[in-house]
Amino acid sequence: MSTGRHTKEEFDAAPWHGKTRKYDIVKEGVIAVVVVSVLAVALSLLLGSPDDTPLTFKGWATSNSDNFYATAVSELAGTSGTATYGAPYNKAADGLNVGPLWLQKWAGASRPIDSVNDFVIAPLSTQVLSTDIASALATWKAATAKDQSTWATNYDSAIAKVEGKLSDVPAGNYGPVPALAQGLTDMAKAGGLDAALLSQGGFFQTDNTKQILFFGDGSYLDDAGTAANLQGGTWGMMNETGRYPGQAWLWLYSFWYQIPPFNNEESKPIGANADAYIMFLMGGLSLGLILIPLIPGIKTLPMRIPIHRGIWRQYYEENGIKRRKH
Amino acid sequence: MSTSENKMWTARLRNAWQRNLPVDKLLPDDQPAYVASWIYVFGVATIAALGVIIASGIVLAFQGPAWYHTSDIGKFTNSMHFWSVQMFFAFMVIHLWGKFWMAAWRGNRVRTWMTGAVTFVVSIATAFTGYLIQTNFDSQWISFEAKDGFNSVGVGAWFTVTNLGQMLLLHVAFLPLILGVITFIHVLMVRRRGVVPPIDALPFDMEVRK
Numbered sequence: 001m002s003t004g005r006h007t008k009e010e011f012d013a014a015p016w017h018g019k020t021r022k023y024d025i026v027k028e029g030v031i032a033v034v035v036v037s038v039l040a041v042a043l044s045l046l047l048g049s050p051d052d053t054p055l056t057f058k059g060w061a062t063s064n065s066d067n068f069y070a071t072a073v074s075e076l077a078g079t080s081g082t083a084t085y086g087a088p089y090n091k092a093a094d095g096l097n098v099g100p101l102w103l104q105k106w107a108g109a110s111r112p113i114d115s116v117n118d119f120v121i122a123p124l125s126t127q128v129l130s131t132d133i134a135s136a137l138a139t140w141k142a143a144t145a146k147d148q149s150t151w152a153t154n155y156d157s158a159i160a161k162v163e164g165k166l167s168d169v170p171a172g173n174y175g176p177v178p179a180l181a182q183g184l185t186d187m188a189k190a191g192g193l194d195a196a197l198l199s200q201g202g203f204f205q206t207d208n209t210k211q212i213l214f215f216g217d218g219s220y221l222d223d224a225g226t227a228a229n230l231q232g233g234t235w236g237m238m239n240e241t242g243r244y245p246g247q248a249w250l251w252l253y254s255f256w257y258q259i260p261p262f263n264n265e266e267s268k269p270i271g272a273n274a275d276a277y278i279m280f281l282m283g284g285l286s287l288g289l290i291l292i293p294l295i296p297g298i299k300t301l302p303m304r305i306p307i308h309r310g311i312w313r314q315y316y317e318e319n320g321i322k323r324r325k326h
Numbered sequence: 327m328s329t330s331e332n333k334m335w336t337a338r339l340r341n342a343w344q345r346n347l348p349v350d351k352l353l354p355d356d357q358p359a360y361v362a363s364w365i366y367v368f369g370v371a372t373i374a375a376l377g378v379i380i381a382s383g384i385v386l387a388f389q390g391p392a393w394y395h396t397s398d399i400g401k402f403t404n405s406m407h408f409w410s411v412q413m414f415f416a417f418m419v420i421h422l423w424g425k426f427w428m429a430a431w432r433g434n435r436v437r438t439w440m441t442g443a444v445t446f447v448v449s450i451a452t453a454f455t456g457y458l459i460q461t462n463f464d465s466q467w468i469s470f471e472a473k474d475g476f477n478s479v480g481v482g483a484w485f486t487v488t489n490l491g492q493m494l495l496l497h498v499a500f501l502p503l504i505l506g507v508i509t510f511i512h513v514l515m516v517r518r519r520g521v522v523p524p525i526d527a528l529p530f531d532m533e534v535r536k
């Protein structure tokens with residue numbers, strides 16, 4: 001049947017001249033709106049919706065002040081996640097790549113963040129400070145970049161050596177860094193840091209990037225994510241706080257993060273660049289979904305697996321149409 | 327019809343419209359007899375859910391993103407928005423699978439499938455930006471986690487998930503507009519082509535053979 005497929009396509013495209021039935025699409029639409037509205041009202045009244053209050057710097061500095069303090073030091077020393085991130089925040093790293101494509105680096109540091117000034121020095125400078133912290137700040141500002149870096153790096157490594165247990169840190173050449181970290185911790189505890197990070201001295205602000213990034217550099221946000229079962233390695237992308245359904249439609253995106261090599265940061269090149277590979281993979285698969293009608297092997301699947309026999313059973317029975325080979 | 331009228335853009339548009347989508351094709355009161363399955367309901371159900379999403383979204387937009395944290399009516403409206411989104415996706419995915427197993431792209435309907443699939447992808451982006459503007463713990467978490475994916479392919483240089491203002495505008499203005507327009511085109515295409523005949527529907531079943 002060489003012309004068979006051709007006429008079949010024409011037949012499928014032609015206006016239907018077979019039997020018809022009355023079908024009131026407007027009534028169907030109105031009923032659908034009513035039913036969906038009633039369902040939505042019922043679910044809303046019965047179950048509500050998730051809304052866990054946001055975390056704050058105040059909460060962090062109060063509940064785990066050592067971790068906050070150490071994070072502040074890492075921002076000054078340039079060892080925090082943000083300070084070492086690369087594009088789009090700075091040029092500290094090349095970022096991820098897929099083969100020869102260094103898209104992250106190429107896109108450039110378009111959203112610059114200077115963890116020293118933006119996270120610590122500028123917020124502190126907005127405050128009325130006690131004399132010792134004010135003089136520490138003045139010392140820092142007057143110092144050379146080399147001195148600043150030596151003090152902060154010394155202190156940061158000393159804290160790392162005692163695994164964050166601040167009371168065990170030995171004396172050393174730390175300059176004003178301990179006082180600055182203490183000043184920022186006090187400021188955060190008092191509730192002043194959240195707003196200072198956002199406003200950066202301005203009036204209108206709608207960009208929370210600095211707050212979010214600083215937050216993520218410590219363990220407070222991460223611990224809360226783990227507690228809420230939201231970690232990406234355990235399907236967290238699809239989860240929601242509380243017992244609510246989350247973005248279940250991200251199941252395939254989330255799936256890749258569960259399996260090797262994507263879930264192994266050590267494995268090169270894919271695991272180490274999992275975020276980028278999975279982006280490309282999902283981009284390709286989305287394109288594939290759009291192009292299904294053109295993909296040989298997939299576009300004929302519905303003919304070969306006879307689910308359509310169930311969907312149109314009545315029609316097939318009435319017309320005595322048997323299943324055909326495709 | 328004079329030749330000058332033939333050349334008029336307005337006349338051409340009207341004629342093309344009348345040829346392709348006359349009103350009785352747009353709003354027919356009968357359907358082929360094979361349109362007799364529950365699966366056909368899910369396209370309409372998806373539109374209905376989208377309607378509830380938009381209505382509740384408009385109420386939320388008028389009050390601003392922080393309203394629902396403190397107001398009971400706000401919370402209820404937010405719940406309406408939340409659950410209609412869940413239903414929207416459930417209906418849409420059933421619809422998608424249904425159309426796949428019906429091979430509903432047959433007979434010049436490839437573009438109907440494609441606009442549908444694009445709607446699916448745009449819906450995911452729209453929902454995602456919605457999660458980012460919740461202004462609660464969930465949105466803090468999602469923005470911190472999700473930035474890495476977008477940054478890793480350079481998109482993060484422009485699409486900044488940690489920028490609440492940007493996400494708000496995309497979620498309430500740009501993305502719904504795109505979604506609405508493509509959905510509209512999708513449905514017009516369905517009406518224009520008519521509902522796809524069953525797989526193996528045989529020409530001898532037709533009363534008139536062209």
Ligand code: HEM
Pocket residue numbers: 365366367368369370372373376418421422425430431435438439440441442443444445446509512513516520521522
């Ligand atoms: C906002 C999302 C969507 C809405 C509101 C929507 C709405 C509709 C409606 C009302 C119909 C006609 C009734 C029916 O057969 O159910 C339809 C048909 C169709 N839809 Fe969608 N749809 C959406 C998404 C999708 C998706 C994601 C796909 C597939 C990737 C898709 C593919 C199709 C196809 C191929 C038809 C033609 C069916 C035929 O001729 O029998 N749609 N859609």
